[in-house]
Amino acid sequence: MWNTIYGWLDERIGFNDLYKSILDRAEPKGNWWNTLGSATLFLFVVQAVTGIFLTAYYTPSPDHAYDSITYIMNGVAFGWLIRGIHHWGATVMVVLVFVHMLRVFVTASFKYPRELTWLIGVGLLLLTLGMGFTGYLLPWNQRSYWATIVGTQIAGTVPFIGSFVLRALRGGPDLSALTLQRFFSAHIWMLPVALGGLIGIHLYLVIRHGESHWPRRDD
Ligand code: HEM
Numbered sequence: 616m617w618n619t620i621y622g623w624l625d626e627r628i629g630f631n632d633l634y635k636s637i638l639d640r641a642e643p644k645g646n647w648w649n650t651l652g653s654a655t656l657f658l659f660v661v662q663a664v665t666g667i668f669l670t671a672y673y674t675p676s677p678d679h680a681y682d683s684i685t686y687i688m689n690g691v692a693f694g695w696l697i698r699g700i701h702h703w704g705a706t707v708m709v710v711l712v713f714v715h716m717l718r719v720f721v722t723a724s725f726k727y728p729r730e731l732t733w734l735i736g737v738g739l740l741l742l743t744l745g746m747g748f749t750g751y752l753l754p755w756n757q758r759s760y761w762a763t764i765v766g767t768q769i770a771g772t773v774p775f776i777g778s779f780v781l782r783a784l785r786g787g788p789d790l791s792a793l794t795l796q797r798f799f800s801a802h803i804w805m806l807p808v809a810l811g812g813l814i815g816i817h818l819y820l821v822i823r824h825g826e827s828h829w830p831r832r833d834d
Pocket of ligand 1 (some may be wrong): 650652653654655656659712715716729732736737739740743814821825826827
């Protein structure tokens with residue numbers, strides 16, 4: 616019966632063709648270094664799932680943000696686990712993105728025809744760092760508050776447009792409720808949507824060009 620249902624759906628949706636073009640393709644004999652992009656992708660999904668759970672209790676306002684996090688840690692069933700995974704997942708994701716980029720650099724996989732895959736990767740690196748920066752403020756504790764003061768001040772030193780960047784990030788000259796709201800919006804909507812879109816293009820290019828082989832003596 617399942618075969619009939621699957622056959623009926625496949626005829627209309629084309630699961631088999633999708634499976635063949637996306638997953639069932641010849642890959643060069645890689646090693647563990649070739650799995651780092653997929654490991655980063657896995658963490659992106661983990662961060663999305665745990666982040667969605669966290670928004671069920673987190674409140675992005677200066678009066679309630681800290682208390683809502685305390686409640687997630689102490690009052691919500693497995694809240695400590697979900698927050699812990701999200702917290703450490705963010706750190707591990709940043710490390711993995713860097714090591715993945717380093718591997719691509721060392722094996723010279725950014726060369727023709729993968730220049731665009733590399734450039735999209737640069738966007739992914741910046742967006743991942745942006746996720747870390749915006750997420751850091753959300754607990755609204757002393758450390759996150761002062762770290763964001765310093766971080767936004769650094770952004771404010773960009774030549775010519777510095778003061779505009781600082782005001783745009785903070786939503787005014789100082790850190791306020793508007794900053795928290797802005798960072799929250801960027802953290803759960805703007806940056807993840809951009810990250811998801813760029814990951815889609817990145818993976819399309821990886822599938823289109825296939826993975827590079829490790830450089831040989833005659834390359
Ligand atoms: C969210 C971040 C990222 C994700 C999810 C991701 C995902 C992937 C995946 C799944 C692959 C297939 C091969 C592998 O796993 O090594 C790959 C390859 C590649 N990535 Fe990334 N990547 C990310 C960030 C970056 C960054 C920061 C760069 C460089 C600036 C980069 C450049 C490349 C290039 C050039 C390839 C092709 C490598 C080859 O053909 O050997 N990626 N990426």
